[in-house]
Structure formats: C-alpha cells, structure tokens
Amino acid sequence: MNLPPLDDLEDIAGGRVLARLDLNVPVRDGEVLDDTRIIAALPTLRWLLERAGGVAACSHLGKAAGEPDVAFSLAPVAPVLESALGRPVRFVPDCLTPPAEFVTGSLLLLENLRFHPGEKANDPGFAARLTKPYSHYVNDAFGTAHRAHASVEAAPRSYPQGRKAAGFLMEREVAALSRVVDDPEQPFVAVVGGAKVSTKTAPLEALVGRVSALLIGGGMANTFFLAQGLEVGRSLVEGEMVETARAVLAAAAKRGIELLLPEDVVVADAIDDPQRVAVVARDAIPSDLMVVDIGPAARSRYREILAGARTVFWNGPMGVFEVADYAAGTLAVAEALAASAAFSVVGGGESVMAIRQAGVVDSIDHVSTGGGASLKFITGETMPAIAALES
Ligand code: ADP
Ligand code: MG
Numbered sequence: 001m002n003l004p005p006l007d008d009l010e011d012i013a014g015g016r017v018l019a020r021l022d023l024n025v026p027v028r029d030g031e032v033l034d035d036t037r038i039i040a041a042l043p044t045l046r047w048l049l050e051r052a053g054g055v056a057a058c059s060h061l062g063k064a065a066g067e068p069d070v071a072f073s074l075a076p077v078a079p080v081l082e083s084a085l086g087r088p089v090r091f092v093p094d095c096l097t098p099p100a101e102f103v104t105g106s107l108l109l110l111e112n113l114r115f116h117p118g119e120k121a122n123d124p125g126f127a128a129r130l131t132k133p134y135s136h137y138v139n140d141a142f143g144t145a146h147r148a149h150a151s152v153e154a155a156p157r158s159y160p161q162g163r164k165a166a167g168f169l170m171e172r173e174v175a176a177l178s179r180v181v182d183d184p185e186q187p188f189v190a191v192v193g194g195a196k197v198s199t200k201t202a203p204l205e206a207l208v209g210r211v212s213a214l215l216i217g218g219g220m221a222n223t224f225f226l227a228q229g230l231e232v233g234r235s236l237v238e239g240e241m242v243e244t245a246r247a248v249l250a251a252a253a254k255r256g257i258e259l260l261l262p263e264d265v266v267v268a269d270a271i272d273d274p275q276r277v278a279v280v281a282r283d284a285i286p287s288d289l290m291v292v293d294i295g296p297a298a299r300s301r302y303r304e305i306l307a308g309a310r311t312v313f314w315n316g317p318m319g320v321f322e323v324a325d326y327a328a329g330t331l332a333v334a335e336a337l338a339a340s341a342a343f344s345v346v347g348g349g350e351s352v353m354a355i356r357q358a359g360v361v362d363s364i365d366h367v368s369t370g371g372g373a374s375l376k377f378i379t380g381e382t383m384p385a386i387a388a389l390e391s
Pocket of ligand 1: 193194195196199217218219220236291292293315316317318319320321322347348349350351352371
C-alpha cells in the first residue's frame with residue numbers, strides 16, 4: 001500500500017485543509033467520557049496547524065440519523081480539544097457552513113458529519129459541498145476507514161495526489177496492521193474472543209489461513225463447542241453460526257494449524273450476583289449454568305503458546321471481563337502479550353478496555369483505535385478510505 005504521507009502535501013503553506021478525524025468519543029450529558037481518540041488526533045493537527053493557512057477538523061459522532069440531534073453533537077469535544085491542543089478551537093454548528101475567514105494557527109471544529117444524510121450515503125454532491133472551501137484533504141480517521149462514507153471516500157477522490165494525505169495515526173495503524181497481514185514473522189498467533197462468531201466470521205476465516213495457532217475464547221467459543229458436539233448449558237450461543245465454526249475447524253485441520261478451544265471454563269448461574277460459580281472441563285458444562293470465562297488450565301496453555309509467538313493479533317475478551325470474577329482469562333492474555341517478545345497488535349473496543357484495565361498498554365506494540373476497521377484490515381480486503389487516498 002502507498003498511503004500519501006503528510007510530508008508530500010504540496011503548497012501547504014497558505015492552504016486550507018479539511019482534516020477528517022475520528023472524534024467519535026463517548027459523550028454523556030454534554031461531557032466527554034474518554035478522550036483517547038482526541039489525544040490520538042493531536043500529532044496530525046499540530047503538524048497541520050503549524051504549516052497551513054487554515055485547518056478545519058471534521059468527524060462523525062455516534063449513530064446520528066442524517067439530521068441534527070443534540071445528543072450526538074460534537075460541541076462538547078471543542079473545549080476538550082482546545083485544552084489538549086493548547087490552541088483556540090472554534091466550533092462550527094454545521095459542517096457545510098464554515099466561516100469565510102480562517103485564522104491561521106487556530107482550529108475550526110465542524111459539527112457531526114452524520115447530521116447530513118449524504119455522509120453515510122457517500123453522496124458525491126454532499127462531498128463536493130463539504131470539500132469546497134479546502135485546497136487540501138487529510139484523513140486521520142482510521143476507525144472509519146472500512147466504511148465508504150462521503151467524508152472518507154467521495155471527498156478524497158476529488159483531490160489529486162499532492163493535495164491529499166494520510167495523517168500520522170492512519171499511517172501508524174496501517175503500518176502496524178500491515179506487519180501482521182503481509183508476511184508476519186512466524187509463529188504468528190491470533191487470539192480471538194468476544195461475544196459472537198457472527199461479528200468476526202471474515203477475520204476468523206482469513207486468520208485461519210495465515211496463523212500458526214488460533215486461540216479461541218469468550219462467548220464465541222461456545223458456538224465452536226456446539227460444532228464439536230459438546231453441550232454448553234445456558235451459555236450464549238449462535239445456532240446459525242455452528243456451520244461457520246465447523247468450517248473454521250475444518251480449515252484449521254486441513255492446514256495443520258493449532259486451533260485451540262479452552263479445555264476448561266468458568267461457569268456460573270448468572271452474570272450478576274451469581275449463587276454458583278465453578279470451573280469445569282469443557283465436556284462437562286452443567287445444563288443449568290453458563291460459560292463466563294476460560295478456565296485456569298486454558299489460561300496457562302494460552303500463556304505458553306503466546307510466550308513462543310513472534311507475532312500476535314488479539315481481538316475480543318476471553319470472558320465477561322467487565323465482572324471482576326470473570327476477568328482472569330482476559331487479564332491472563334493481556335499479561336502474556338505484555339510479557340512476550342512478539343510484535344503484538346490489539347484491536348477491538350472491549351479488548352482495548354481490557355488491556356487498559358490490566359495496565360499493560362505501554363507493553364503492547366500497537367493498540368488500534370479502530371475496532372471494526374482493524375478487523376476488516378486483518379481480512380486483507382480493500383479499505384474504501386485507504387483506496388480513495390491512494391487513488
Ligand atoms: P471487542 O469489542 O474487543 O471486539 P466484542 O465486542 O466482540 O469484543 O465482545 C466483547 C463482549 O463479549 C464483552 O462485553 C464480554 O462481556 C462479552 N463476552 C465475552 N465472553 C463472554 C461469554 N462467555 N458469555 C457472554 N458474553 C461474553
Ligand atoms: Mg465490542
């Protein structure tokens with residue numbers, strides 16, 4: 001892949017830049033709850049603000065449905081961005097109507113792109129109106145790179161090379177994930193967990209063709225258990241995904257790679273306030289209980305395999321880690337990754353929360369800011385926003 005870098009932008013001095021960022025942060029009652037994505041956008045913004053004549057930042061936030069909705073306003077992001085940047089940030093209440101005058105060195109923050117239906121529809125007319133005031137375009141929103149939306153697809157297509165670039169975050173994400181996708185150093189071990197097989201079918205199918213071992217955990221392991229003819233009691237399962245699980249098991253067997261399911265599991269009668277919690281072998285799950293975590297034998301087996309890896313990709317917790325009693329499996333994987341010499345990449349909303357909870361963020365080579373985008377990247381499929389930047 002040949003992402004155009006910021007350094008290759010031509011005539012940036014005096015230019016006006018539209019910077020597509022991922023400022024899709026959690027907001028409650030007008031307050032930003034987590035500023036991770038805001039902080040991640042700073043290097044690119046600083047670089048642009050020091051060089052360009054004017055910079056406007058744009059993003060989507062939440063599931064706005066094509067019309068203004070105060071619950072999804074980016075207004076609460078402005079003061080957080082301003083203090084993080086140490087430069088003035090002026091909020092613009094409609095992304096299509098920036099002020100006629102730009103102030104060099106200060107930032108405009110445009111209101112939620114998804115307040116217009118053209119954003120999700122990838123409408124070229126909307127993209128043309130959005131980009132009209134700007135001589136340059138920069139995309140640093142890796143978290144949205146897997147979607148063909150107007151601000152990341154139609155918009156960059158209308159700029160020639162030299163006038164568009166990937167920001168530093170986009171560059172870092174693509175570099176780290178490429179190292180995992182293109183010719184990873186072996187042994188390459190993937191750990192995949194989380195609630196469901198259905199949200200990760202394509203990545204599972206792609207990974208099984210590239211890894212030397214695939215470690216499965218979380219709720220999705222239950223569907224694999226069903227595929228092996230085991231009983232899973234009251235566990236979360238996806239009956240319609242049993243065939244998919246069977247196909248992944250068959251592909252692993254055919255390629256001769258290790259596909260590991262937890263040999264033992266933690267079971268409980270309820271997620272909250274359980275009366276019964278036990279560790280059982282995977283072929284002895286009681287009919288009245290549900291699987292909530294991988295067991296201690298599985299933990300040490302997974303740790304052992306991760307210790308020998310040279311490349312690791314992890315997506316999805318091993319259990320209901322939000323409940324302290326069911327977090328051991330997820331924390332064991334987090335710690336194993338932190339301790340390992342492997343090049344390690346973690347993607348996924350909850351997985352990233354778990355490595356924060358484990359306090360090991362600094363020991364992981366790359367923590368992706370894009371859950372869905374990193375999973376899509378792993379499949380090796382074309383990312384619309386990246387293709388548009390390269391066009
Ligand atoms: P990520 O965001 O990292 O991609 P997912 O969204 O796929 O992960 O899944 C995360 C969720 O899966 C967590 O909220 C966790 O509680 C849930 N989960 C993990 N294991 C189980 C299980 N055994 N039963 C039910 N839910 C589970
Ligand atoms: Mg999630």
